[in-house]
Amino acid sequence: MTRWTAPALALWMAVAAPAAPLAQEIARLLESTPAVRGAFWGIEVRDVGTGNVVYSRNAERLFVPASNVKLLTTALALERLGSDFRFQTRVLSEAAPDSQGHIQGDVRLVGGGDPNLSGRAVPYRLGSATENPLAPIEALADQAVARGVKSIGGAIVGDDTWYVWEPFPEGWAVDDTLYEYGAPVSALTINDNAFTLTLRPAARAGELAELTLAPPLEYYQIDNRVETVAAGGVRKVHLDREPGSRQLRLWGSLPLRAIPEVLFLAVSDPAEYAARALRRALEDRGIAVAGGVSVAHHFPGEEHPLADSAGYELARRDSAPLVEDLKITAKVSQNLHGELALRAVGRARSKVGSRQAGLEEMKAFLGEIGIGAAAYSLSDGSGLDRADLVTPSALVKLLRHMYASPARESWISLLPVGGQDGTLSERFGEGPAAGRIHAKTGTLSHISTLSGYAERPDGNTLAFSILVNNYNGPAAEVRSVMDRICTLILE
DSSP states (O other): OOOOOHHHHHHHHHHHHHHHHHHHHHHHHTTSSHHHHTSEEEEEEEETTTOOEEEEESTTSOBOOGGGHHHHHHHHHHHHHOTTOOOEEEEEESSOOOTTSEEOSOEEEEOOOOTTBSSOOSSOOTTOOOOOTTHHHHHHHHHHHHTTOOEESSOEEEEEEEEEOOOSOTTSOGGGGGBGGGOOOOSSOBGGGEEEEEEEOOSSTTSBOEEEEESOOOOSEEEEEEEEEOTTSOOEEEEEOOTTOOEEEEEEEEETTOOOEEEEEEOSOHHHHHHHHHHHHHHHTTOEEOSOEEEEEEOTTOOSOGGGSOOEEEEEEEOOOHHHHHHHHHHTTOHHHHHHHHHHHHHHHHSOOSHHHHHHHHHHHHHHTTOOGGGEEOSOSSSOSTTOEEOHHHHHHHHHHHHHSTTHHHHHHHSOBTTTSGGGTTSSSSSTTTTTEEEEEEEETTEEEEEEEEEOTTSOEEEEEEEEEOOOSOHHHHHHHHHHHHHHHHO
């Protein structure tokens, strides 16, 4: 039996008394609805400075974190590469153009891992409109013209050998790879390796729906069998593509005058897609290209990737500083960018741009900050893999480490802000938590997560992680309780 001295008992009561109402309030919230009550909840809240526990529930248990994995990936990239790290994309030939502006052989578009060869606004801005998604490729073509290129005797080669060609982590579902959120990972990435396919009903029932692509660059063979039906009819569009196939099948129906059906789809081989874009841009500028397009991949086990070889530089694009892309990765939860950041670390540290090299560096990093291997199991850099596991305690330890690091300001700038931007722009907007929650969201089927910082009105900052698995009900109910917990810990 423990014997308490009077001063020790008084101290314990002073510390424990404020926590009791919070624990009671959270317990009440976790019983509020069947969906919430039946879920598996893991929560840890600590003062970032003292490390004192404010609240804990299943904090040492493993949970599927969904996109909270991006906290680990962006922290790794920021610490290992630095906020000013930049990517390079180059257009190379074996020799300079001759006196007639002719290049004898192939021209290579060499990717260096830049995630933002697109029309996206950089730096990140909430709701900022995107411009021409092929503008960076067209700018490279303009540079080639300025170098005096008038004709190319060979092909345009999409070269993504800077990273190992492992387009999909093993744990991603086959259906994920059809869509933009599961786009393949490539060192040569344009427009997030995705395109938008829009179907509009035709003018008359019985006719096929009208199809448009953005950007207007053909890649797949599209078999469109979506029929326009009478107004008020069934609206249902089906999509299918066999793994490895270049044929995209569409079927179903769209009623007359219905709003368009918009699909955000992935490109299966980004290097080829980029080569096609560059070839067209060159031809649009009057440069004749005798050959077609081809690709150069660095398959696992191969050495001496082509991207390391020398060549005559026809064009080059340097990316924005890494911190600007990490903001995009975290604020909009961009899966592909998380995967690219993981490989960038592997390439910089071990000269191998592979998923495994990145994960090995992640293991070393987490060990350095006191997170042991029992507290996590990671298979990717984005959290799309359902095999990823981590404890709330490990995430809070990461958050406390980054808060104490020299990179604190850059790090916190990456996170969505409640009621203001990113994936939290529509949460916490009206209450006392608005602008005081800086946190990363995560969502998969039956999974919702939120980890980050809560800035109390008294100036203290809390690091928290709320991981919810296995709920069976409306996601909005679970998120509402998560948000209420965040509000409680601010009080």
